[in-house]
Amino acid sequence: MSEAKYTFVQGNTACAEGALYAGCDFFGGYPITPSTEVAEHMSDMLPRRGGKFIQMEDEIASLGAVIGAALAGSKAMTATSGPGFSLMQELIGYACIAEVPCVIVDVMRGGPSTGLPTSPAQSDLLQAKWGTHGDHPAIALIPNSVEEMFTETVRAFNIAEYFRTPVIILGDEIIGHMREKIRIPAPGELEVINRKLPDGDGVCRLPYRADGKNPACLPNFGKGRFHVTGLNHDGSGFPTMDPSIVQGSNARIIDKVYHQRELIDKVEKIQCDDAEILFLAVGSAARAAEEAVAVLRSQGVRAGLFRPVTLWPFPKKEFRAAAERSKFVVVPEMNLGQLRTVAERMIDESKHPIVPVNLVNGEPLDPEFILDSIKKCCLK
Amino acid sequence: MFDYSTMLRNEKLPHIWCPGCGHGIVMKSLLRAIAKTGWGKDDIVMVSGIGCASRLPGYVDFNTLHTAHGRALSFATGVKLSQPKFHVIVVSGDGDALAIGGNHFIHACRRNIDLTLIVFNNGIYGMTGGQYSPTTPYGDKAATAPHGNLEPDFNVADLAKGAGATFVARGSSYHVPQLDDYIYKALTHKGFSVVDVVEACWTTHGRKQKTKYKNNLDMMKWQRDNAVPLAKAQTMSPEELKGKFVTGILHDVDRPEYVDRYEALIESLKGGDK
CATH class of the missing domain: 3.40.50.970 (Thiamin diphosphate (ThDP)-binding fold, Pyr/PP domains)
Known part of the structure; x- marks a missing residue:
């Protein structure tokens, strides 16, 4: 067991x-x-x-x-x-x-x-x-x-x-x-995090009062008889339309995520360091891209794969760094350019042209399709 | 004299409801019925959707959950199944419960999960300004039916019974002692219970029915004059019942409750593969 x-x-x-x-x-x-x-x-x-x-x-x-x-x-x-x-x-x-x-x-x-x-x-x-x-x-x-x-x-x-x-x-x-x-893995091998509950008797009078770095600290129901609503609310959890509170609380639920990115971010980089052809791909498309990288490398082409495992929030800094030396950024994906629109916002296309590879016919994206697609524009 | 202050979040009052609205009357009835059960406040979860009636949980001193429009029963189902120790009460308007929440309504009935739903049935979308709802009477004028409502209305009790609810009652905001009793019985019923409370919204509905009501008191008088207790209704023909509404405990049966069945399943699976 x-x-x-x-x-x-x-x-x-x-x-x-x-x-x-x-x-x-x-x-x-x-x-x-x-x-x-x-x-x-x-x-x-x-x-x-x-x-x-x-x-x-x-x-x-x-x-x-x-x-x-x-x-x-x-x-x-x-x-x-x-x-x-x-x-x-x-x-x-x-x-x-x-x-x-x-x-x-x-x-x-x-x-x-x-x-x-x-x-x-x-x-x-x-x-x-x-x-x-x-x-x-x-x-x-x-x-x-x-x-x-x-x-x-x-x-x-x-x-x-x-x-x-x-x-x-x-x-x-x-x-x-x-x-x-x-x-x-065996039980205990991977870390398992449980939600933080209020200290002491578990009751919290202001379950939604938290600063920009932290999530709220709600008890579970049964402790403290608090109120939960989908309306904008103050630290007590009750609805408010006070502009000074709403501005802060709307920002906080986003900031809490962006202030502790190290707990969220995860990227796999395969031979990105010297990559002139950098693939940006996720999920099963990245499996095909990884194989395409291997084929290109075997042909002496410096290719690499940048694969966000955490897609959102997008690893902007790391992607920019990985794309820095690239001549082309190839974005193979099984849609008509969703990831490409993200890449477009992150890099200068005049220096690192983006090459879309899109498949929406219901078939898996395979390495051959990627290689065929980039042959004309990226390979001599 | 019943002390409401022990069950209210007094600092949240006054409530948002208009003069002439029945929601305050029904809230007090609900609080008296809850007090009679003897349940601890920590053990009660009150859930609502969106609308005038759905603001009620903000005023009462329980664990309270104000959800999205129409979705209260689905949240309540999750709370109850996760922690069966809670007494889960859902308060909902007619639009919330029967239009956008209609699918959740019939399936909660069918599942017979141990929740109590109070439908604050004033036959209109009040919060958005008086558009016609699934219980607006045929022909009534509404903000989105300026020439009169072309749609027939739901009979909430028939719908609940047909869908499998095991306790169904109907009262009104005029017949208050009876309503206390219906709500108390609904709360203590094991299984899915529905109390349809016929109410009135003068501000967004009554005012527009020029030939029917002169003022909000007329709307209360309409409830007084058109409610027919079940026993009497059984002696009347459909023709005689036209335009009236039947009150009382309309349906009360025992049927296995969903969470009980689930707990029994867990028990039966203990001790290895089966």
């Missing part, structure tokens, strides 16, 4: 196992391809551990139940895909302003609308940041392997609980359904 073990599972199962490792004891969800295996695994495992699974009537209700459970003290999670993720945007904003920790898994598929339910895409990169109305913190992790579906889910819970904010995991149909051998 207390040893690491190896298993051969699909990404969605690894995600569910990661949640259980992190202490998730509540799952509310609605069936949707290609994420459903997360819910299926949780529906089996949670009651065996005394946890709770509920299949709600839609994705809005799923996230509502998750937020309610989190306020009652649970570590709570939901999983969905594009259409459901769209529905969840409403309550993602609620969780942001009410500072409720929760994890939302979006196993991306082709879109818009019903799109390509069983095909991979990276359709929701920007929705994960800008989907809900109003300014809000956005944290999104984007695994590129089955093992990372496990480890990043653990990390998602840690970040959510520490910062008291929703954390989004962006899987995709490939990562979600692919099977790989993974190592499940």
